[in-house]
Amino acid sequence: MIYLRLFLEFFKTGLFSIGGGLATLPFLYEMSDKTHWFTHADIADMIAVSESTPGAIGINMSTFAGYITGGVPGGIIASLGLAAPCIIIILIISKILDIFRSNPYVDRAFYGLRPASVAMISAAGINVVRIALVRLSALENGPDLLRFFNWPAIVLAAAIFIAQKKLKWHPVIFIALSAAVGIVFHFGSL
Amino acid sequence: MNELKELYLAFVRIGAVTFGGGYAMLPILERDLVDKRGWTTTEDLMDYFAIGQCTPGIIALNVSTFIGHKRKGTAGALAATIGFLTCPILIILIISAFLTNFADLAVVKDAFAGIRVCVCVLILQAVLKLWKKAIPDKTALALYLVIFLVTVFSSLLLFRVPAAVLVIAAGVFGVLFRTAKEGNKA
Incomplete structure (x- = not known):
């Protein structure tokens, strides 16, 4: 039953890839060797596609x-298989948080978690800057x-x-405009 | 039922434009879910992102599940998460079926080089917006700097520190530090 196997294989990947995104890569390479559903070259292609979708x-x-x-x-x-463990775990955490939200220790933990969260977002920003602006x-x-x-990219960013x-336009409008500017001025080959 | 449909559709929209690994979605979440619909708060979003760092799965997906659950329990969580997944799945199905050389097309490369510039600005805005709420004092600033530097320069360190370890350490630090401080006052 191919559907069940697809679901289970990707369920395992979803369960163990903590931190998301690129954390799935080692599992995907392993799956490629084991199942031959896709090649290592397919993974490399998909990295490129993922940067553009x-x-x-x-x-x-x-x-x-899949x-x-x-x-x-x-x-x-296959996609639902990958997402399923994530959904289950977050549901459990949500329910626990509902119960303990007013606990002072949870509140204190968030005192440390919030700067950590912003630091990770900043670091992700640096990663995009490294590709897009310099x-x-x-x-x-x-x-x-x-x-x-x-x-040209820095001028666009500014x-x-x-x-x-x-203007306070919706961010989506700026995403669409940036894509248009990229196409008109051939940002891909700058 | 209507509320579930609304949740689903709101996340279909968000899933369609979440380029750049989930972080760029913050300004969009703020706009659509905090300002416009009042479904969640900026503080909650920040907490979801922190928790998303130490649980399996993509952060964007975790955040969808959290917000869906907050609105409408388990059914809401499923509606939001499946909504978020709808566009990415459709797009890849179309690309797999028709456009095997999609990522090599010059027009695609140009468009996404443009979008990446926008993603930089979106992330900067997210950081500026969260800054005041996340970093109320010098201790929090020090914590921010340590985690930022370790993450950015992780390739230069002797070993890679997983993001989950950093986040859990920050949470433990928060508990210890605040407990000690509030204990002194009492």
Whole structure:
């Protein structure tokens, strides 16, 4: 029963990949060796696709692997398998939090958790900046600051930042506009 | 039933635009769920993100489950999470079926190089917005700096510290520090 196997294999991946996103990769490579549902090259391709679509790599890989092994139902079942452990665990935590939310110790834990949360978000931001706004390759032959900064991208970022403050449009509008600017000015080859 | 449908549809929209690993979704969640619908608060979102770091699965998915549960219990959690997954699954099914070279297309590369710039700004806005609420004093600032530096420079350290370990350590620190401080006052 291919659907059941797809569900179970991706359920296991979902259960053990803590921290999401790229944490699923080692499990995907292992699954590729074991099941031959997809190749290592497929995983590399899916990393690229995941950078260009809204979904996370794990969900994308499960949809892709499910689709090539079991068609459209396979794609859906594999993705639900990946998401299921996450949903179950968060439901349990939610119910526990409901009970203990007024406990002073929970409150104190959040005093430490909140700066940690913002620190992780900042670090994720640095990772995107490294790809989107600067070129680390410019530092290889001595510092070349003119080439280090991706000036058109920085101008776009500043424009979005200011426009967002002044206009208060929905963030989705800025995402769409940035895509358009990227296409018109060929940001992919800057 | 109507409320479940509303939850589902709200998360279909969010799932369609969550580029860049979940963090860029914060300003969108703020706008759609905190400001417009009043379904959750900025503080709660921050807590969900912290917990999402130490549980399995993608953070965006965890946050959907949390908010859905808060609104409508288990059914709400399922509606929100499946809503969040709908667009990514559809997109990959379409790409798998028709566009095997999707990621190599020049127009796709250009568009997403543009979107990544926007994601930088969205994340910066998320950080600025959360800053005051998350970092009320110098101790919290020190904690922020330590975790930020360890995460950013993790590739330079002797061994990689998993995010979950950092988050759990921060929670334990919070309990110990606040308990000691409040104990002194009493």
